[in-house]
Amino acid sequence: MYFGLSEDQIFFQDNVKKFLEDNASIDVIRKIANESDKTSKEDLHNGIVILGINNILIPEENGGLGLDLLFATAVGQSLGEGIATLPFTGSYVMAPIAIKYGANDEQRNFYLNEMSKNNVNFGVGFSEFFGSRNESELSFSNNKVNGKTLFVLDCDFATHIMLSDKKGQIGIVSLESSGIEIIDLITVDKTRIFKEIIFKNTEVDILENTSRSDEAISNAIDAGRIVTAADSLGASKAMLDKAIEYSKERKQFNRAIGSFQAVKHMCAEMAAELEPCYSILWHAAHSFDNKEKNKKIMACHAKSHISDISKMVSKKSTEVHGGMGFTDLLGLHYWFKRIGVNRQILGSPEMVREEAAQSQGL
Template sequence: MDFRLTEEQQELRNAVRDYLAGEHGPEVLRRRDAQREPDDAVWSGLVGMGLAGLLVPEAQGGLGLGLIEAALVAVELGRANVSEPIADTALIAAPLLSPAEQEKVAAGTLKIALAHPINPWIADLGTADLLYTSGGTTVPPVAKALTGIDPLRSLFAPVFSTEDDNLLNRAALISAAQMLGGAEAMLAISTEYAKTREQFGQAIGSFQAIKHHLATVAVKVEFARPVVLRAAYAAEHGHARTAVAISHAKVAATDAAMLAAETAIQVHGAMGYTYEVDLHFWMKRAWALAGAWGDRAFHLRRIEAAVIGRGMTIGPDTVFASELNNA
């Protein structure tokens, strides 16, 4: 199995990364934090790039791409710490909607909030046009606003919803991809800080202890990346072990993001805890996403059930290709 990205996938990833690097820097995060409300300019820019219609069929005005492309875009959204509901609307809900609703999503005129009993909250319900729950959409109800750890996310009290494994798996995958992007960003922020922060007359990045900490994060991130892409591949092709692959991705991305956040604080020293340092936006997003759509313990239980309860074959001779082909 060839896990290298195609030229088109690389171009998509790079285009989204370059756009967000130029249009969604830390100043946008601070403005969003001060306003405590959605940024119409950010949403319009994302729609203008075609991201709203990424998974919408071409017949409904979208790009008709797949979950691998969605995962790549989600990584870039996590890297830039985008808080607009583009991931929930375009990368999770869009394929589950009616053709008429998909057309509105692709046009950027429809925002979707997601409800599932695994989450004790609903994100962005206050600005959503529709609420997706229990296999269909409804008019968003009025719900009590909640306070979350991430100041850039708007949370509301949950409403009645039933189990929906398809929604759970799609959302867990996109959350994992966003955490992977966030981990990359925290690693980059910490590396840059280590190059410029001096102690004892030299940059702290020259100290072996700092190098080892950052290298450990880099390894964790690179080990999580193929796991996330493998989960996207499994989901896109409907493999029987998709749920396990997605749980593996959520665990791997969570571990990478948590280690990146912890290491970033250590590299920044006391400054890492302050509001003045941009790092805290990514740390809080990582903590929030770690508990979204199934926490680490939930996904470990799903993996354990597959490996122990159902005898799933594991080991160095069980590569992605053979595992998926034998599912």
């Protein structure tokens, strides 16, 4: 019995963390966020592809690493901790899982082989399925897609977009096709870009199994939620570490503010609530990998619980930093906003908890 990350998982996680520390300082992130510095972004992406994060979930027979979601989760923590300005959840977690469960053999081999070589890269837009809004409406018919979808993830390096309709049918659109209009959605979180995409009679390749079953989209969303939670947990860890560090250095009333109980207790509360988040996160990924009966409940709870705790940490850590926490100077707000956006994408906590209730028959 062993509950925790393996040595290999920790090694991979540390490599990604170190890569970001060396290559994505707060100045680089600021440049990408403020000036949409494309070169820096591409350099980072090339580096992270060399580390293999695009291949974690692609089977070995398709040229990938053939690892599991717990590996991806471990890496997700590092990406959140370093607020990586990179695609991951959609492109490298949800897309390969959707293909694994939803594609026929021909589709599966084609897309996975090309993905492993970094020739095909997916943006993912599943909002229609789990939380459609007034503005959107998407329909597939006769291998064409029409309509609009919001909050498409990971479009930066995308060659293709993976979409779903309300029923959970998944279609793939090549960005070389005609009838595609892509609009930037500007969120508070400038470390990532989300898109609104409008399709007019655009050619679409429907993943064959998804017209019969929602297994593919359901698994892809579970995995996406777990990895989004990992991102928030990593970002929260970074915010707690920064709060502790700052409280030891900053002096008021002739003493480090970290020696005041009011400040200490805020940090202890953050640590006490954050620590069980690692466990529920890894437990959820493990349940997913082992196809356990409760895997959906675990994924939902990991997402909504970690979203709540991360929100608390993002507020308290900012408060520990006092006025400086509120400035752009320190850049702490990049982590705050990352956590804020993660909370909403792939379902807000209340919505996701209702799914948890329904999936246990309540």
